[in-house]
Amino acid sequence: MPQTIPFTKGHGTGNDFVVIPDPDGALDLSDDQVAVLCDRRFGIGADGVLRVVRSSAIPEGAGADAEWFMDYRNADGSAAEMCGNGIRVFARYLVDAGWAFIDDEPLAIATRAGVKHVTRSDRGFEVDLGTWRVESGDVLVRAKGAGAPRPGMGIDVGNPHVVVALPDTDELDALDLAAVPQLHPEPAKGANVEFVVPSDPLVHAGTGSIRMRVFERGVGETLSCGTGVAAAALAVREWAGPAAPDAWTVDVPGGTLGVRMHDGHVLLSGPATLVYAGEVTLA
The missing domain is CATH 3.10.310.10 (Diaminopimelate Epimerase; Chain A, domain 1)
Known part of the structure; x- marks a missing residue:
């Protein structure tokens, strides 16, 4: 039976994403479903999908010292370790949804490349990408x-x-x-x-x-x-x-x-914009 889910479209300097809230890890998106969502003619259109899931609800997030895990998928459905523009959009989504706050302390976000910390900056948000x-x-x-x-x-x-x-x-x-x-x-x-x-x-x-x-x-x-x-x-x-x-x-x-x-760390700063929200029925 087709499943309808909410989504938000966001971008960081034109690098755009479909943000899908799934706090409890109930969704199991296939590579093909991700590819259709990202298709610019037959889907929403994006460079990738950001699934917003609690670290405790996804195997890659087990033991991470962060409540939220950024499950980033490329436009072809493949999983990726990190995304510097995506993590700023991810942070913006969490803050706007009231699921997290960035005040005096950085916001910790778990990724396949480890836990990253996001703060506010004059450009919008800054993420500490760690060592290189x-x-x-x-x-x-x-x-x-x-x-x-x-x-x-x-x-x-x-x-x-x-x-x-x-x-x-x-x-x-x-x-x-x-x-x-x-x-x-x-x-x-x-x-x-x-x-x-x-x-x-x-x-x-x-x-x-x-x-x-x-x-x-x-x-x-x-x-x-x-x-x-x-x-x-x-x-x-x-x-x-x-x-x-x-x-x-x-x-x-x-x-x-x-x-x-x-x-010894490299930090990236830039804007993060949420464009619109809606619902989509998964293929």
Whole structure:
């Protein structure tokens, strides 16, 4: 028998999500159901689904020091470790629903990449993504419209990324990210791929600035990718050397996000918007 459920549509700098409240973990969404919900012609349309579930009601959340678990699914239905834009939208939903508060203390949210903490910021919300890891060895990236293959830096911020530097905005704009970038060697779990161009000058008033486009695994090109923005800033900081700043702004097609590095952690800040709510009957 068809099941009708409530949902809310939200986005962070154009990276959009179907938010589904399921506090007690009663829903068992199949990959196909998630894909239909995210379909922009036959469903609601989104880059992914955020299921709002208590940590105690989902196996991945067992023992987490957080009441709520962000069950993030890509547009193709596959589960993902983390989503930097999604977790801000998730926090905004919890606060607006009265299910959680962000006052003097950060809001803890469990994810497949561990517990993350969200606070308010001048840009909207800021999430501490935790530590990061620079992978050894370059990954060769071939992208349609980019000419010759280029080396990319592997960066793990709770989920895997490969960041590629391009020489100018003309080449960035010429990329055809309707085609899947080819990675050699292919990371075991795949990766999001970020293409970046440094601003000129790279640093102004102590803050670095770059422009970025992204191809997300399991989704395709998106207007923004929060963890990808963090990975891109970290990669350019690594390339720039020890004098590079710890504060960055990153322009993506959907807007601008802030990144800062503090005490070995990388933090991402930006807006989170809830657009509309409704009900949908699951396929």
